[in-house]
Amino acid sequence: MIEIRSDVLVIGSGIAGLSFALKAAEMGTVSLITKKQKAESNTNYAQGGIAAVSSPDDSFDLHIHDTLSAGVGLCHRDAVEILVKEGPNRLKELVHIGVDFTTNKGKLDLGREGGHSRHRIVHSHDRSGSEIERALLHAIAAHPNITVYENHLAIDLVTEHHLGEKLAKDTPVHCWGAYALDVESNIVKTVLTSITVLCSGGLGQAYLHTTNPSIATGDGVAMAFRAGARIGNMEFIQFHPTTLYNSGSPAFLISEAIRGFGGILKTKNGEEFMNRYDERGSLAPRDIVARAIDTELKRKGDEYVLLDLRHLQTDDVKSHFPHIYETCLTKYKLDITNEPIPVVPAAHYSCGGVLTDLNGRTSIQNLYACGEVAMTGVHGANRLASNSLLEAVVFSDRAFRDAQHVLETQRPRVPDIPAWDDSGTFDAEEWVLISHDCREIQEIMWDYVGIVRSDLRLERAQRRLKFIRNEIENFYKRTKVVEGLIELRNLSTVADLIVRCALMRKESRGLHYTTDYPERNDREWLKDTVVTMWE
Ligand SMILES: Cc1cc2nc3c(=O)[nH]c(=O)nc-3n(C[C@H](O)[C@H](O)[C@H](O)COP(=O)(O)OP(=O)(O)OC[C@H]3O[C@@H](n4cnc5c(N)ncnc54)[C@H](O)[C@@H]3O)c2cc1C
The missing domain is CATH 1.20.58.100 (Fumarate reductase/succinate dehydrogenase flavoprotein-like, C-terminal domain)
Structure with missing residues (x-):
């Protein structure tokens, strides 16, 4: 049996996992397992950016108000206040580790997206996620306390169940790590730790059309559920209103920031329709826009609607959205400055997940959840655009501080855990x-x-x-x-x-x-x- 031991196990190498690991490495050894290459994550595909109050005409109250209003009564207000008020400091940390955010005259350039009443989206042109991922991975690589295991897929969390005990509803369950499949050698390893942090991201792959890459199969929620954790608000799946029609899987995202920049939604025959659904027109929040597009498509039998940028300055479009412009031009032969973009909605983000408290603790002892896999309460019935990268950094920081306290004051003891047992199973051929x-x-x-x-x-x-x-x-x-x-x-x-x-x-x-x-x-x-x- 191959056993890996460390103080902390982090499952996932997106913004949540990397942020947690980097801090946790200051207090002990960290094993970070990730099921594909380390950069492969939803984070890596984020375009728009990260919402945080950083200009004089903005305020915590406004950002809180916008978040609560998008969440339609279900946001946990205490979680939202933490998100918004701790956000700017977490943003400074990202700048400090070297994330190259776009600036304008020496200041952070702030974009605006649907549902935001102010310009507050800090971004790195339109490739914010990959820039954040690059900087975090660079910092991780330099840290001697972190071992990254690529191509290691967590199968199940290790709990009392693996000691032969039956999990019962009102008896506390403890987590001591995870069984992980080394995908290259096909060996299941036992990863044992005092603290386990689920940072395994979303579940967009549950839907036929999604913006999420292939890693997003809901592993964290499923593992936590099987281990007895409380799971919440799974009905709230966000559909991104604008992905490029017919662009394959994952669908290529046309960032919301394009509507914030002045892009206008029209039907196939050129009629502007969003004002019929919401007074904010094309700048309405995602759920309203996605439903409006869905209704228009069903009403007319069209396959797509159009996002028109032709009235905007060509150079401005190219300089603000270089990635979208280049990808559409080279991969899909579409010049977005000259032709309207055909768009359709696709599954994008899961607002629900593994229930946590304000410190990332799940209902299972020694198990934390951060990032998209978690349900902290900040999104309620609908996530405000660009609040998810923010949630990941804010709550992974709080989880780190809580876990640090646990390790220093009452370090959980890991019992003897049996190796993965696959006796009686066979190699199937019906893949x-x-x-x-x-x-x-x-x-x-x-x-x-x-x-x-x-x-x-x-x-x-x-x-x-x-x-x-x-x-x-x-x-x-x-x-x-x-x-x-x-x-x-x-x-x-x-x-x-x-x-x-x-x-x-x-x-x-x-x-x-x-x-x-x-x-x-x-x-x-x-x-x-x-x-x-x-x-
Ligand atoms: C196209 C796109 C654009 C987006 N744009 C924005 C934006 O502009 N602003 C914003 O705030 N949000 C945006 N989002 C949402 C945001 O990117 C994600 O919510 C966020 O990046 C999630 O971070 P995470 O660390 O929780 O998970 P991820 O970044 O998805 O990372 C999950 C990690 O877990 C690993 N993993 C999963 N299962 C296992 C397993 N069983 N074993 C081992 N490893 C596992 C994965 O391989 C991956 O490394 C966007 C999402 C997409 C898809």
Whole structure:
């Protein structure tokens, strides 16, 4: 058996995992496992930037107000205040480690995105995420206390379950690390630690059309759920309104900042339509824009709507959005300064996830969750654009400080943990089943659990998912673990959790819109949906 031991285990190398690891390395040894190459993450694809109050005409109150207003009554106010007030200091730390944010006359250049009442998006042109990832990885590489394990896929969290104990609803569960598959050698390693931090990102791959790269299969939520953690608000899936039509998977994102910069949405025959849906027009928040586009497409039977930039200065468009301009021109033969961009919505961000307190603690002892995998309460029923990179740095910092205190005052003892047991399993040859099941889940989620839902559609999705999940569980129990099967199992779990939460919420709010309950119901539903393995 191969055993890796350290003070802290971080699962995931996006902004949350790297930020946590860098700080944790100052107090002890850190194992950071990541399932593909270290830069591969949702973070790496972020274009717009990171929201933080940094100009004299902005204020904490305004940013708090915008965040609460996007979240439609479900944001946890205490979490939002922390997010906004601690944000500027975390931003300074990113600058300090060398993130090259775009400046204008010596000051940070601030973009504006839908739902923000001020220019407050700090960015690195339109490749903010990859620049943040570059700088963090550079700092990580220089730190002797951090060992990065690429191509190591966490399979399951190590808990009492692996000591042969049955997990019970009201008995505390402890986490002592994770089993991880070394994808290159196909060996399952046992990674044991006092503190484990889930930073495994989102789950966009549960949907047929998504902006998320292939890593986003909801592994963290699924692992935490199986370990007994409380999971919340999974119904709130954000669909990005504007991805380039027909650009493959992941869909190429046309940043919201383009609408902030003056881009106008039009139907295929050139009619501006957003003012019919919201007084903010093309600058309305994402959920409103995505639903408006969905309605227009269904009404007209069109495949896409248009995002028009032709009235803007060509040089300005090129200099503000060099990545989008170049990619559209070279990869898709589309000159966005001369032709309107055909766009469609795609699954983009999960507002729900593993429930945490204000210090990143989950309901499982010694297990923290940060970044997109977590539900801290800051997004409520809808995330305000560019608040997620901010959430990752703010709450990973708080989780670090809490974990530091735990390690210094009451370091958890790790019991003897058995090696991964795959006796009685065999090497299967029917791997084509994995891709078929995966596609089926994605289609079900897209068709029945998308932008507009109904009980009928959700129940239909639930029935079909149940059948597929049983099939996958049977296959999983009989087969030696491989990457695709682990991810498929997790996808089927998170798909089911999304449907379960969506069925629970008998109202429409934020990102959850159902034709059966089209109105918001504050009397009964001003609360989170919470699920565990016992309910
Ligand atoms: C195209 C796009 C544009 C975006 N633009 C913005 C923006 O402008 N501003 C903003 O605030 N947000 C934006 N977002 C959202 C934001 O990028 C993400 O929410 C954020 O980067 C999540 O960071 P994270 O560290 O939580 O997860 P990620 O960056 O996704 O990192 C997750 C990591 O976990 C690893 N991992 C997953 N499962 C396992 C496993 N089982 N074992 C081991 N490792 C695992 C992955 O390989 C990856 O390294 C965008 C997202 C996308 C997809």
